Amino acid sequence: MLLKISHFISEHLAFIGVSVLIFLGFWGVRGRKEKSIKGKIKHQEAARKSMDEPNTLHPEIDPTKCAGCGACVSVCPEGEILQLINHKAVLVSPTKCVGHGVCEVVCPFEAITLVFGTKTKGMELPRLTENYESDVNGLYIAGELGGMGLISNAVKQAKMASEHAIQNLNKNEKTDYDIFIVGAGPAGLSASLACTDKKQKYLCIDQDKFGGTIYSFPRQKIVMQRPVDFPLAGLVKFSKHKISKEELLSVWGQIRTKFKLNIKEGVKFTGLKRKGKAFLVETSGGNYTAKKVILCLGVRGTPRKLDVPGEDLPKVTYNLLEPEQYQRRYIAVVGAGNSALEAAQYLARSQYRNKVILIVRGDNMSKANDDNIQLVLDLQRKGLLKIWYNSSIKEIQKEAIQVKKGNELLQIPNHYVFIFVGALMPFKFLEGIGIKIEKKFGEARIS
Ligand SMILES: Cc1cc2nc3c(=O)[nH]c(=O)nc-3n(C[C@H](O)[C@H](O)[C@H](O)COP(=O)(O)OP(=O)(O)OC[C@H]3O[C@@H](n4cnc5c(N)ncnc54)[C@H](O)[C@@H]3O)c2cc1C
Incomplete structure (x- = not known):
């Protein structure tokens, strides 16, 4: 019997192979079609519920360049928020996008640009150069305050800002510090490492605790963490994609100790003035002069309030x-x-x-x-x-x-x-120290 079957298979191998391929092809087309219909429904539903305006940095897809390969769809860490509809990628759940930006990186056709705001809904941002320097010469903004969320973005931006600041230091000025860093979240950690690496005299302060927004997460909260390339400490990679806040803070704490980072907690940044070409940094712990300042304040320093009677109660x-x-x-x-x-x-x-x-x-x-x-x-x-x-x-x-x-x-x-109704962006404060705030309507950060 077995011999008969194997004989049949060998005689009809080509036919069986072609049939299997046709079946798989048909199955694949059917699956793609179903996904396309589901995506369309999701997209329409988002529009119906007025959920079609992204709240943050998001991909803008050029349909003339998109070849429908689906690389962006499968790589999005937020799940199925990008879908292929009629062989073109579409952001079907715009309000769910948090701006990871991996879609842009993997697109082989350069069909994706990451943009802020949309044509109808502008997004306010501090105006920055490609090195994260503001309109005030020597004053940088890195991390989420610049408009991009996520730990990996904060680390990357702070690294670039610090490197630029260090390269452009005027060593002849006499100041307390070469670089003054405000905020000890992932951006502040990255900037501190860059300064330590290049042996700069720096101080990083935080009004609260080391760790930034991550520190204020509930105990054991899960954080999605892609490998992050820190200055000096190198690539920090976890064996799994999702880790607890404690695991993440423990690794950051070890880095802080190992490289003896100069970070002071419980010190609030209150103002900034020019002092010649340098800065006078005002803090709750006294004033300091510095050649360059990197603001890594994040966006959660001042939580938005309800403004109702009794909100000042300790509960x-x-x-x-x-x-x-x-x-x-x-x-x-x-x-x-x-x-x-x-x-x-x-x-x-x-x-x-x-x-x-x-x-x-x-x-x-x-x-x-x-x-x-x-x-x-x-x-x-x-x-x-x-x-x-x-x-x-x-x-x-x-x-x-x-x-x-x-x-x-x-x-x-x-x-x-x-x-938990969001936070007040410190734009008034930033404008007060000379930083220009601009509104982006579906444009890249550096246009
Ligand atoms: C609920 C939630 C879940 C998230 N989950 C993830 C996730 O899974 N993966 C991920 O990659 N990202 C996640 N994020 C986003 C991530 O936390 C932020 O993008 C990241 O922490 C930004 O880093 P940062 O250094 O720019 O700012 P922050 O981490 O916010 O740090 C800013 C620091 O500046 C300090 N500061 C502010 N004002 C002053 C002042 N005047 N003086 C002194 N210090 C000051 C603050 O105390 C704070 O410590 C999440 C965010 C939230 C809210």
Whole structure:
């Protein structure tokens, strides 16, 4: 019997091979067609829900150059937010794009340009050169404050800014420091390493703690981390793509110790003046002169407030460090982005027995990624969390909050309010020290 089968196969090998290829080809075409239809629906749905304007740096795809290879689609770390529709790549979920920029790197046809804002929705940014120098000679901006999120971008930009600053130092000026770095997140860490590498006299300060935004994440929060090439420390790579905030901060801490970085925590930058060709840097710990200044302030220094009565009560906070501190409490989480949804997930864990309400101003959670949306919807289904859409807090009291939910005004018990409604960009402050802010309408950063 076996002999017969093998004989049949050998006689009809060519025919079987061609049939298999036709079948696979047909299957592939069918799969692509289905994905294209799904992508189209997703895209239309985004437009219907007014979720078609990206909030950050995002890819602009030139359909005349796109050959539909799909390299950008498969490489996007945010999932299926880019899709092939009729053999052309389309950003189908624009509000989910966080500007990783890998799509641009992998496109073999140079069909993708990363841009800020759209023709109808401008995005304000400090005006910078390709070396991240501002309109004020010798004053640089690196990291998320310059408009691009993500750790890898912050590290790369700060490295470039520091190298440029170091190359253009006027060694004859007498100053306390050659380079003064403000902010000790990934950008500040990278700038400090670049200065240590080139043996410059520098100081890095942070009003809070070393680690920047990552430090203020909840305990054990997962961070997506691509390999990052730091100055001096070299390539920092983890065995997995997703790691905990603690793992990441531990590695950064080891780098800080190993290279004896000159970083001071708990010192706030308050102002900047020209002193001859150098700068006078004003801080809560005293004033310093420096030849060059690199601002790595990030964008979360000043959280946006609700501006409602009672917001100054101690039970109101703008980050969540240790979720386990909150148990058997009535909690309101305000916001609809990833930070709010993640905080709500931690606080609604069944073992904590909290009563958590997620208060969402609009009728959707458009800014958050699909995973986070699914997770909070699951918690809602399990009865561990309530989501109140079209709702906003009107007043915060010691033991309660007043919430406008649709047309109703409700008074509900409350022990803690967590607010995650974004941050105020320090543009007024930057303009005050001479940095020009410009609005980009679908343009690259350096146009
Ligand atoms: C919920 C959430 C999840 C994220 N997840 C990821 C992820 O998985 N992967 C990823 O790559 N990125 C992620 N990001 C983005 C990432 O955290 C930022 O892009 C990155 O931290 C920016 O680095 P930075 O150095 O520019 O600024 P930051 O990390 O924000 O650091 C800025 C520092 O400046 C300090 N500072 C501000 N003002 C002053 C002042 N006046 N004086 C002194 N110090 C000051 C602050 O205290 C802060 O420590 C996430 C962000 C959020 C909010």
